Amino acid sequence: MTRVRTGLERVAAGERRIGGARAGLITNPTGVLPDLTPSAPALLAAGVPVTALFGPEHGLRGTVQAGGGEADAADPDTGLPVFDTYGRSGAALDEVVASSGVDVLVFDINDVGTRFYTYLWTMYDLLASAGRLGLRFVVLDRPNPIGGVRVEGPLLDPGFAGFLGRLPVPIRHGLTAGEMALLAGRRLGVEPEVVPMEGWRREWYFDRTGLPWVMPSANMPTLDTALVYPGTGLLEGTNVSEGRGTTRPFELIGAPFVDGRFARELAALGLPGVRFRGAWFTPTAGKYAGTPVRGVQVHVTDREAFRPVLTGVSVLHVLRTLYPEDFACGPFLDSLWGSDSLRRALEAGEDPRGLCGSTGWSGPPEPLYR
Structure with missing residues (x-):
């Protein structure tokens, strides 16, 4: 089996550089290398100056059930400060990002391919915040686990936009995080940078990628x-x-x-x-x-x-x-x-x-x- 190489793996191997003086990493337990090394130590070992971590819904460590995030704290493994983004957008999110002191935001989370799953909308809100604050935004791309060919369900009515959907895409949208970021960037007038995967084909489900499945959240075990x-x-x-x-x-x-x-x-x-x-x-x-x-x-x-x-x-x-x-x-x-x-x-x-x-x-x- 040909294994997919994620954006994180390419940066960790030195193939792509992120740059910047202070990087803020948006991640959770799905942000890992194929050997299950988490993204924060992997990036630090590659010389990326990660100085802050940001957690989405369910938290950086994935300990919280739906509808909540983990409190701000220090990460016990890296010693880095952790900022909770869940439930924040606009000026409230800008305040959190600005207080972290970072000059580039890096997103490394595996989504599940459904519009009403919140991780890509955390990415959207932080991309908007980066635009307002003048920060760079980098997406380390990962597979859409249910493939990138089949789409299904209605487009989001803009009148119902919210944290379960910010853009008019179908319920099963067929996009990777990097592709969604580019789509969001057009809407927001921001230019995200994407480190693409190598070897991923749109028709592949996750078990064809050769990558380890890590639960994206407590009720998404397989x-x-x-x-x-x-x-x-x-x-x-x-x-x-x-x-x-x-x-x-x-x-x-x-x-x-x-x-x-x-x-x-x-x-x-x-x-x-x-x-x-x-x-x-x-x-x-x-x-x-x-x-x-x-x-x-x-x-x-x-x-x-x-x-x-x-x-x-x-x-x-x-x-x-x-x-x-x-x-x-x-x-x-x-x-x-x-x-x-x-x-x-x-x-x-x-x-x-x-x-x-x-x-x-x-x-x-x-x-x-x-």
């Missing part, structure tokens, strides 16, 4: 999770458990009001590349923690045929059809979907699967990989 997440992640906007607090988050779906009809109706749809197994589970955290619930496990049988967004919307449709008195969704679903069209269709009892047509997305204006 590539299987990342593959279903663009669809089953929509369950977070409902009163149905998306499997948080289990060993198969986003693959297990259930609620106390679900019965055996749910698995049978999903199987009858004949959705491409996926099967549904009736399942019981008891979440240890999140919705229905400590309560046995009934539902399904999602089993992807053919990656190439599987359409995660269509699958997720179909799950919502079946839930609304079978359990109209119990199933509920709220405004958070709008943020995930990128508009209120899905929620309105569900609340009206309409079939929302027609919303899963063409994305209208032509791909990155400056693709870095073919």
Whole structure:
């Protein structure tokens, strides 16, 4: 197998230089070399003058569940100050970056390829901050783990832009962090620098890259999770458990009001590349923690045929059809979907699967990989 070489590896090997007097590194546990050396010591060993670290959602060390970051502190391994960026943007984020004293920001985090995952929007906000503060911004590129060919889901309605999406891209967007940075730079009037990977092909899933999988967050344990997440992640906007607090988050779906009809109706749809197994589970955290619930496990049988967004919307449709008195969704679903069209269709009892047509997305204006 030909192994992909990440942007971090190229800088650590001395092939590309970052320069600057004081570098601020934006990273988390996914920022590693193939031998699992973290990016901060790897860059320091390569002579990059890293003087500050910045953590995204879940924190620099990845210890925090969704919706939080780790407090500012000192990194016990490098002694460098750590700044929490989660929940900050605009002037508040500028203040954090300015207080760090850096003159270049370096981004090294592996994303999961879904618009409503927040790491690329942390990158977007820090790129905007770098533009306002006159700092350079460098992206050490990494693979999109679910590939760069297939896209799915609607483009974000600008009226629903926020930390789950800043740019009008599909839910499954097919971009790498470097490509998203270039797209963001056009919007912001800033020119990021990208250290591209070597050897990555757009059709590759992460397990083809030869790189080690490191959990991007606590509820993203495997590539299987990342593959279903663009669809089953929509369950977070409902009163149905998306499997948080289990060993198969986003693959297990259930609620106390679900019965055996749910698995049978999903199987009858004949959705491409996926099967549904009736399942019981008891979440240890999140919705229905400590309560046995009934539902399904999602089993992807053919990656190439599987359409995660269509699958997720179909799950919502079946839930609304079978359990109209119990199933509920709220405004958070709008943020995930990128508009209120899905929620309105569900609340009206309409079939929302027609919303899963063409994305209208032509791909990155400056693709870095073919």
